[in-house]
Amino acid sequence: MAKGKEMMGPPSILIPCSYISTESNKTGAWRFLRPRYEEKTSPCSAACPAGEDIGRIEMLATQGLFKEAWETILWENPFPGVCGRVCYHPCERACNRGEFDEAIAIHTIERFLSDTAARNDFKPVLERLPARKEKIAIIGSGPGGLAGAYFLALLGYGCDVFESMPEPGGVLRWGIPSYRLPLSALRNDVSQIESQGVRIYTGRRITRDLLEDMYGTYDGVFVCCGHSASRSLGIPGENLKGVTNGLDFLRRVREGEIPSVEGLSVIIGGGNTAVDVARSVIRFGGKALIAYRRRRQDMPAFEDEVAMLLDEGVELRELVAPITITEESGEYVLTLGSMKVAGEDTDGRARVERDGDTTEEIRVKRVFKAIGEVAAESWFEPPEKGTDIKILNTCVMVNRPDHPAVVFGGDLTAGFKSVVNAVASGKEAAIALDIVFRKGLDSVDEGLADCMVGDGPAHSMEIHMKGERYKRSSHIVPYEEINTDYFSFTQGITQPRLLRDERLTSFEEVDLKISASVAMRESERCFNCGLCNQCDNCYIYCPDMSVVHDSSIQGRHVDYDYCKGCGICVVECPRNAMSLEEED
Amino acid sequence: MKRVVEGSEAVAEAVRLARVNVISAYPITPQTHIVEFLSEYCANGTMDARFLRVESEHSALAALIGTATTGVRSFTATSGQGLALMHELLHWTSGARLPIVMAEVNRALAPGWNIWVDQTDSLAQRDTGWIQLYCEDSQEVLDTIIQAYRLGELVDLPVMVVLDAFFLSHTYEPVDVPDQKLVDDYLPSWEPKFQLDTEKPCAFGPLVTPAFYMEMRHAIAGAMEDALEVFPRVEDEFEKIFDRRYGEIEAVSCNDAEIILVTSGTATSTSRLVVENLRAKGEKVGLLKIKLFRPFPVELVRKVLAPAKKVAVIDRNFSFGASGIFAQEIRAALCNTMKHPPVFGYVAGIGGRDVTADVIEDIYRRAKASDFPEGESVWVGLQEN
Amino acid sequence: MEQTMHENEYLYSGHVACSGCGAAIAMRFLLKALGEKTIIVLPACCWSIIAGPYPQSSLKVPVIHSAFEAGGAVASGVRAALDVKGDTETTVVTWAGDGGTFDIGFQALSGAVERNEDFIYVCYDNEAYMNTGIQRSSSTPYGAWTTTTPGIEWKKLRKKNIVEALVAHRIPYAATANIAFPEDLVRKAKKAKEIKGSRFLHIYSSCPTGWRIPSEMSIKIARMAVQTNIFPLYEVEDGVNYTINYKSKEYPVREYFKLQGRFKHLSDKDLEQIQEMVNEDWQRLLKKA
CATH class of the missing domain: 3.30.70.20 (Alpha-Beta Plaits)
Structure with missing residues (x-):
């Protein structure tokens, strides 16, 4: 309290005059x-599978504390450069500001922060626990594996990551086209992870023997090698030469190959891989058509991506399923059968079935299968039952007396496959292993529950490591608890993008950077719910x-x-x- | 320097000589000339003072509570209704221990409207904690106002200098208006014991609980007692410089008097004449003039009146349901003496009616003729239907 | 402005204002704006108590309590005395409630501002005689319950438009302010401080006790009074130049009324009528601005 003037003290005669406070x-x-x-917990944070403390990130960004904002992301997610580009950002759908005017462009700001960190070569100062003797092996250097390794490193564990490909990154390196995720963005995040002491061994084919060896040399193993084999269509003609896996096509492109795509390519599927293949085909000068058995709104691919896909000239055929593929004088005839909506699936998407016998034939140059992926080896899959199995939110933990703690995670155990879900899985695995080593197996459930963000399922490293904000309440602030008198309507930003014509001729990144002033203005719109x-x-x-x-x-x-x-x-x-x- | 001035001008001259800093007043007959003189002085630079031309007597005194609490010498003048309107703030002034001086021109209270002399207005304020001084002529008015600042500032109480409507306020008399230098020698600048000061903040006039209030009231009572002791010193100093003194009371021919008339204000002057005439005729009559009404100089009054056979008090005022107010005070002063004369109360000159020599002589004769008072008050000079 | 709001404290804790008292907040803001060279003239009002019982004072600036009806006059005197002493730096402020301003103190106020006395008169308005226990004043709004307008005798007369009454005196500066708009309040107080002559600030100060509202709603209700145009924020210079300081959200008055126990007896029809009154007053103000 600012010091006031000294009071006069009692007057020399007794009068009604106050002289003390x-x-x-x-x-x-x-x-x-x-x-x-x-x-308290902001709804965006609770909606983020990685549990990023978004309210705080925006608050720091507002103040121009970009490094601190970036470090706040790194508490919970080592992939801001990647996620700032390819995350499906469920945070924005949960944003309270969305009920007021427009949701905060959290995704765009994350990208801005990672770009700013890269441009300024920020070296993060992160909370770390003291080094421990236990060593962990991680199989697979995709987002889940690397996230697991990164969090384990912060928790004090020595981590070795084994990768069969010549470079780390998994689907980030080989599965996502560079116009969505430039190599530099991935490499920035990976080198930041490596700088935390994570060792990555590339070109190491994972065999059962190698796994057995690991059981002998490591105290824990995190199996997170993803799904790299394409699902089968199960139709005649599937094995013809011109029918290939979409994921393989994407990998070849990222390996530097310039494929020949003249004529019409049909991509079967409705996920991001299908969209990525189609848009890549377009960029190489080909024509592309996506055939999807459900409707556009049911596509697992990100809405924005689908919109751009159509804008770029890809044709989308909804409610059609492939029936046969035949070869005919150097081309292929794809027979598609009509589908119709027959109810709703549990995830809200349309359930479809054949609509009579109606079919149509399309003459195509090639067909790409992109209906999803499965594990390349059956032994990558976690065991399905047994008393020694602990099913976690995004992982499966196996504890057998004859080998160390093993956790299966990432796409191998994911209900919903995405980069940020893989990060979430890596985090859960890291925290689960940490609890096993520090407190024993019996404490895992409680320990994981203790570090949930809001009601979960996301976990927070900051809470687990008792960082500055670990005491925040798990109460998720609803819109009604915001005193909106303190906010006035302002327009949100729109993600700036390359023009359509610019997009069609190159693999340049489509989403453009925003300036610091725009980022600050946008982050200032954030209610900072609960913070x-x-x-x-x-x-x-x-x-x-x-x-x-x-x-x-x-x-x-x-x-x-x-x-x-x-x-x-x-x-x-x-x-x-x-x-x-x-x-x- | 002797000048022939109106009583109102004598007031204004005294205020000028006292180097008053702020004047705040609202015009009311018969006080208006005072306001006009002072306005003129402030306007033409005769006085270096602020004149607050407020919108009511109430605000006039309220403003002075502000000025005096800020530590500057303050003056107001009013009369009759105006004084009645000030009533709440009269209490406030003394409670806050502010030595404000007021010239109060005695005027009768309405209804009906009456602008002529009557003391009920000022005497009705006897319990407000103001020192009250009643004057007989314009010289006394001038001198008393200067003394009032000396007295008030020594005991931290406000002072009301009371003069009769018209008989004093509007009457020209030769008055010695002293040199400023002499007045400066007599009346030093005021050094308040407390004042509003942003360097030493404190809060004046807050809520005071029963735990403290009584002591504060007792302190005011003490200050009034102090005033009785201080007043003669104030007069001593005044006399040294100006060769004039008036006394709390003045006893005229009282030493061997069997009947002593008690008066105040201009009725005293007439009474002096009557006493002189009666003495010439061999009547053993005396006159006691009361100047200091609050604090009431009980001991002095007793000393003069106790040896007399009868006391006849002439009141130009009345307390309904009781009696003339001076008579009450005299009775109260005497009743605790072992042996004291009966007090005859006479009410005369109400609402500006003349109190002539005949009226006064009639009062004397009535008192002489009666062994005992006919009642608490005898109204003299009432017209018969 | 930033520094003003976040530093400089001229009230002491431990004052005895009711929980959530808007008048305490109003004083806090005012003194933050005016600073330590301020003398407060305090006619009878809630603040006579809040300022502290003898020998305590809750203010870090000098205070002179005054008779209820005398705020304008006492301040005139304090100002005159400061002038005599050559103190031109100190600001004299009369801090009065609605009773001491609209009603019993109106004469002294009118007199003082007619003389263009160099002081700031602040009316912190809690819309009834709250210190004596919620009796109606001429500031009590149409529709309100008070202990002297009980039951079906709820006040069916309009609130006096005190600012317009002051503006009619053509004083250099008159403004409304509200505890829910601290920056506006502080700006106006600072502006008033720099102007010579009579300045009038009418500060809406919510009273949880008298309005029958939960204490935590004190600011919220005050803000709604502005949002609904019941208490527009505006300022008037030299009696003629009007500026409206808040772009109205024109929320329906119902929202404001239904939150307060003092209005709970009002029917939909009453509220419609009140809405019309508010609309009319707002249109009148717009015409002047």
Whole structure:
């Protein structure tokens, strides 16, 4: 409290004149409700499979603290460069601001932060636990494997990653076209992971023998080698020469091959691989048609990608399924059967079935299969049952007396395959192993529950490692708890992109960077749900001078000697970072 | 320097000589000339003072509570209705211990409208904690206002200097208007014991609980007692410089008097003449002039009146349901003496009616003729239907 | 502005204002804006108590309590005395409630501003005589329950438009302000401080106790008064130049009324009528601005 002038002291004659302060009246005794600072969980954070502390990331970005914002991402996700580009950002759908005007462009800001980190060659300062003796082997250097290795490294474990391909990254390196994910972005994230002490051994084909060896030399193994084999169509003609796997095509492109794609290519499937193949074909000068058995809105591919696909001239045929493929004078005839909607699946997508006998034939130069992938080897799959199996959210843990703790994760165990889900899986595996080593197998469930973000399923390394914000409440702040009087309508940003014609002629990255000022303006729109952003409303409106500035991280505390518990601070907190509770 | 001035001008001259800093007043007959003189002084630079031309007597005194609490010498003047309107703030002034000086021109209270002399307005304020001084002529008015600042500032109480409507306020008399230098020698600048000061903040006039209030009231009572002791010193100093003094009371021919008339204000001057005439005729009559009404100089009054056979008090005022107010005070002063004369109360001159020599002589004769008072108050000079 | 709001404290904790008192907040903001060279003249009002019982003071600036009806006059005197002493730096502020401004103190206020006394008169308006226990004043709004307008006798007269009354005196500066808009309030107080002559600030100060609202809603309700145009934020210079400071959201008044116990008896029809009154007043104001 700013020091006032000294009072005059009692006058020399007895008159009604006050000369001491009221501070001896401890008005806190009136209080029956007690306000306190209690940070909570933002809905975006709870919606993020990696549990990124997005409210805080935006707050730091608003202040121009880009390195700190980037480091805050790295608490929970070692792939900001990748996820800032290819994540399907469920965070934005959960954004409370979306109910007010437009959701924050969290995805675009993440990309901005990673670009800024790369451009400035930021070296992150991350919380780490002291080194431990246990060594962990990780099989597969895709997003799940590398994330697992990264988190284990932060938790103090020595990690060796084994990769069969000549470069790390898995699907990020070989499966996603560079116009979506440039190599530099991946390499920046991977080298950051390596800088945490993760060793990556490439070109090491994974065999059963190698796995057995690992059981002898490592204290834990994380199997996260993904799904690299294409699912079979199960139709006549599938094995013809002109019928190939979409994923293989994408890999060849990323290996540097310039494939010949003249004429019409048909891609069967509706996921991101199908879209990526089609858009790559277009870029090489070919024509592409996607044949999908359900409707556009049912496609697992990201909505934005599908929109751009159509814009780029790819034809989309909905409600058709391949029946046969035949070869005919150097070309292929693809017979498609019509489908119709017959109800809804549990995931909300249309359930389809054949619509009578209607078929059509298309003459095509080649067919790409892109209906999903499965594990390349059956022994990559986790065992399905047994008393020694622990099914976690995104992983399966196997504990047998004859070998060390083994966790299967990533696509191998994923219900929903995506980069950020793989990161989530890697994190869960790392935390689970950490709990096993520190507290024993029996503590795994409780330990994982303790570090959930909100109601889960995402876990937080910051909570697990008791970082600065680990005490935040798991209460997810709904829109109704935002004091919207403190916000005014502002338009959000639109992701800037290459023009259509520019896109069609190269594999240049489609999504463009945004400037720092745009990023700051956009992040400033964030409600920072449940987070104190030092707006100081609690201090400003306190009628009793009972919010006192101090040098703590909170920057202030409630002086309960005087606080009457009126609750104004709690109501006027724009973002519900305070709570009011009954006094004992 | 002797000048022939109106009583109102004598007031204004005293205010000028006292180097008052702020004047705040609202015009009311018969006080208006005072306001006009002072306005003129402030406007033409005769005085270096601010004149607050407020919108009511209430605000006039309220403003001075502000000025005095800020530590500057303050003056107001009013009369009759105006004083009645100020009533709440009269208490406030003394409670806050502010030595504000007021010239109060006695005027009768409405209804009906009456602008002429009557003391009920000021005497009705006797319990407000103001020192009250009643004057007989314009010289006394001038001198008393200067003394009032000295007295008030020594005991931290406000002072009301009371003069009769028209008989004093509008009457020209020769008055010695002293040199400024002499007044400066007599009246030092005021050094307040407390004041509003942003360097040393404190809060004046807050809520005071029963735990403290009584002591503060007791302190005011003490200040009034101090005023009784300080007043003669104030007069001593004044006399040294100006060779004039008036006394809390003045006893005229009282030593061997069997009947003593008690008066205040201009009725005293007439009474002096009557006493002189009666003495010439061999009547054993005396006159006691009361100047200091609050604090009431009980001991002095007792000393003069106790030896007399009868006391006849002439009141130009009335407390309904009781009696003339001076008579009450005299009775109260005497009743605790072992042996004291009966007090005859006479009410005369109400609402500006003349209190002539005949009226006063009639009062004397009535008192002489009666062994005991006919009642608490006898109204003299009432017209018969 | 930033620094003003976040530093400089001129109130002491331990004052005895009710929980959530808007008047305490209003004083806090005002003094943050005016600073330590301020003298407060305090006619009878809630703040007579909040300022502290003898020997305590909750303010870090000098205070002179005054008779209820005398705020304008006492301040005139303090100002005159400061002038005599050559103190041109100190700002004299009368800090009065709606009773001391709209009603009993109106004469002294009108007199003082007619004389264009060099001071700031602040009315912190809680729309009834709250210190004595919620009795109606001429500031009590149409529709309100008070202890002297109970039951079906709820107040069926409009609130006096005090700012227009002051503007009619052609004073250099008159403005409304509201505890839910601290920056606007502080800006106006600072602006007023720099102007010579009589300045008037009408600060809407919610009263949880008297309005029958939960204490934590104190600011929220105050903000709604502005959002609904019940209490528009505006300022008037030299009695003629109007500026409206808040672009109205024109929320329906119903939202404001239904949150307050003092209005709970009002029917839909009453609320419609009140909405019309508010609309009319707002249109009048727009015409002037």
